[in-house]
Amino acid sequence: MNDARVPHHPVPTTVETFDDLGLSAPIRQSIREVGFEHPTPIQSAVIPPALRGQDIIALAQTGSGKTAAFVIPLAEKLQHGGGLRALIISPTREIALQTQAFIELFGKNHDLKAACLIGGVKMQGQMRAIKEQPDIVVATPGRLLDHIKRKTIRVDKVEELVLDEADHMLDLGFLPQVRQILGKIPKTRRTMMFSATMPPAIEELARTMLRDPLRIDITPVGRAAVGITHRLYVVAPENKRPALLALLHQELGSTLVFARRRVDAEWLYHILQRQGHPVARIHSDRSQGKRVQALANFREGSHRILVATDIAGRGIDVPGIEHIINFDIPENVEDYIHRAGRTARVDREGIVSTIVTWQDLMMVRQIEATLGQPIARCTVPGVEPWVERQKPPTRTRSRV
Ligand code: ADP
Numbered sequence: 599m600n601d602a603r604v605p606h607h608p609v610p611t612t613v614e615t616f617d618d619l620g621l622s623a624p625i626r627q628s629i630r631e632v633g634f635e636h637p638t639p640i641q642s643a644v645i646p647p648a649l650r651g652q653d654i655i656a657l658a659q660t661g662s663g664k665t666a667a668f669v670i671p672l673a674e675k676l677q678h679g680g681g682l683r684a685l686i687i688s689p690t691r692e693i694a695l696q697t698q699a700f701i702e703l704f705g706k707n708h709d710l711k712a713a714c715l716i717g718g719v720k721m722q723g724q725m726r727a728i729k730e731q732p733d734i735v736v737a738t739p740g741r742l743l744d745h746i747k748r749k750t751i752r753v754d755k756v757e758e759l760v761l762d763e764a765d766h767m768l769d770l771g772f773l774p775q776v777r778q779i780l781g782k783i784p785k786t787r788r789t790m791m792f793s794a795t796m797p798p799a800i801e802e803l804a805r806t807m808l809r810d811p812l813r814i815d816i817t818p819v820g821r822a823a824v825g826i827t828h829r830l831y832v833v834a835p836e837n838k839r840p841a842l843l844a845l846l847h848q849e850l851g852s853t854l855v856f857a858r859r860r861v862d863a864e865w866l867y868h869i870l871q872r873q874g875h876p877v878a879r880i881h882s883d884r885s886q887g888k889r890v891q892a893l894a895n896f897r898e899g900s901h902r903i904l905v906a907t908d909i910a911g912r913g914i915d916v917p918g919i920e921h922i923i924n925f926d927i928p929e930n931v932e933d934y935i936h937r938a939g940r941t942a943r944v945d946r947e948g949i950v951s952t953i954v955t956w957q958d959l960m961m962v963r964q965i966e967a968t969l970g971q972p973i974a975r976c977t978v979p980g981v982e983p984w985v986e987r988q989k990p991p992t993r994t995r996s997r998v
């Protein structure tokens with residue numbers, strides 16, 4: 599995939615093709631251009647009933663390709679013109695922007711126009727975008743409600759509603775706003791809901807807001823150990839921090855960030871705090887009492903992010919850490935394995951993301967040798983990946 603606004607993470611796909619799913623030639627063409635060859639399991643399960651217009655609840659792990667599972671059928675059903683007919687509600691600005699990018703890519707051959715209504719951006723520009731008659735709006739709940747209340751947007755012609763990342767909507771406290779929005783949209787609409795998990799509050803929302811939905815659940819049965827996914831982000835030195843910030847917005851679960859030195863941990867903590875992240879920190883310059891407190895806040899979830907150094911991070915045993923981010927690559931392979939072991943404890947899955955510059959590639963090779971497999975090279979939107987040069991052919995030692 600070569601669009602800089604869309605992340606790239608290698609994802610397991612089916613052996614089916616998009617041709618098998620009942621899509622028209624123009625949409626299949628745009629899928630080819632994006633570079634998707636086979637649908638992922640959730641895409642092949644969701645797209646056919648979505649094309650028939652059914653209400654759907656789809657449950658699949660993070661990173662399984664849920665965005666395209668709803669964007670592709672919407673792109674198929676809608677053509678440009680006729681006003682705002684589809685609304686997608688996203689929990690964060692980054693997810694909303696990525697979804698908008700997907701709509702533009704997959705909806706290209708139907709000339710679809712999408713506006714993105716997210717917080718932290720001036721209303722003016724958004725009002726201009728609304729005047730341009732978008733077919734689809736992608737929005738975060740608060741800002742969308744603002745527009746609805748100020749009557750700067752009309753949602754009375756919406757036929758298609760998507761509630762994306764429903765469980766994160768709940769985590770972030772957006773359910774009351776989501777309910778208000780749902781109350782403003784015609785009851786005759788079709789609704790699709792996507793989530794990685796199904797807590798009772800989401801179950802309840804689905805029961806009251808969806809009509810006889812088809813339930814598609816492809817989460818692994820019995821929380822089988824799926825293990826650790828390793829990801830590598832190779833960037834220029836000045837892009838390490840933007841890469842970290844983008845990753846923190848992309849994966850919304852409980853996250854442990856490792857820095858090599860105490861000063862870096864301290865610096866990162868302040869940056870993240872200034873960005874409004876719920877973050878705690880532990881390193882050896884902090885008193886025992888403060889470290890215990892930080893760990894407790896992280897464990898109980900009042901702080902989603904914990905920044906730690908290797909030494910302070912040694913014994914961290916917090917169940918449910920979903921994401922480890924190595925802001926600095928560890929100094930040796932043992933530390934990498936140890937850091938990675940903080941996630942995927944017991945029978946859970948986890949992601950280990952490592953941000954590196956070209957100078958770290960020697961260490962990356964050592965880690966890959968220990969893991970027995972290459973680490974997938976990934977990108978995040980807005981951060982240019984560093985292009986690794988092919989390894990020069992190893993010269994055979996000349997015999998004298
Ligand atoms: P989810 O919403 O389930 O967490 P995303 O929609 O964000 O997952 O997709 C995860 C990643 O998989 C993205 O980088 C996306 O570009 C990629 N992806 C999705 N579907 C496919 C596909 N059919 N082939 C290749 N890559 C895909």
Ligand code: MG
Nearest residue numbers: 664665762763
């Ligand atoms: Mg998603």
